[in-house]
Amino acid sequence: MPETLVSGVRLLESERKRIEKLIEMGYHKNFADFLRYAVRTKLQEFEFVFVRDIDFEIAKKEVLEFVKKKPKVYADEIAKELDLDIETVIKAIDKLIEEKELEVAK
Structure with missing residues (x-):
C-alpha cells in the first residue's frame, strides 16, 4: 500500500x-x-505541469520498457505514466519504429 x-x-x-x-x-x-x-x-x-526533462535516449529507453510491459497502450498514457511530455513520447515511438524496436499496432 x-x-x-x-x-x-x-x-x-x-x-x-x-x-x-x-x-x-x-x-x-x-x-x-x-x-x-x-x-x-x-x-x-495540473498534471501537464509535472513532466520530467530528461535526455531523449533515456526517454526512448523508458518508453520501450513501458511498451514491452503494456503493449496495447496509447502515447498519452505513456506520457502520463512516465511523466514525459507527449511530444517526446511520440518522437521516441517514431524512432523506435524506425529502429525496428517497435511495430505499429494493426
Whole structure:
C-alpha cells in the first residue's frame, strides 16, 4: 500500500456546511472522502505541469520498457505514466519504429 500522509485543514464554517450538505446528499461518504476527492481532482488539473526533462535516449529507453510491459497502450498514457511530455513520447515511438524496436499496432 502506498505511503499516506494525515493532514489537517482549516475551513470556513460556510465551507464546512456545504461539504456536510454534499455528504448528506450522498455525494461523499465523509469529510475525508470529500477532501481526498477535492485534492485528487485539483492535482489532475495540473498534471501537464509535472513532466520530467530528461535526455531523449533515456526517454526512448523508458518508453520501450513501458511498451514491452503494456503493449496495447496509447502515447498519452505513456506520457502520463512516465511523466514525459507527449511530444517526446511520440518522437521516441517514431524512432523506435524506425529502429525496428517497435511495430505499429494493426
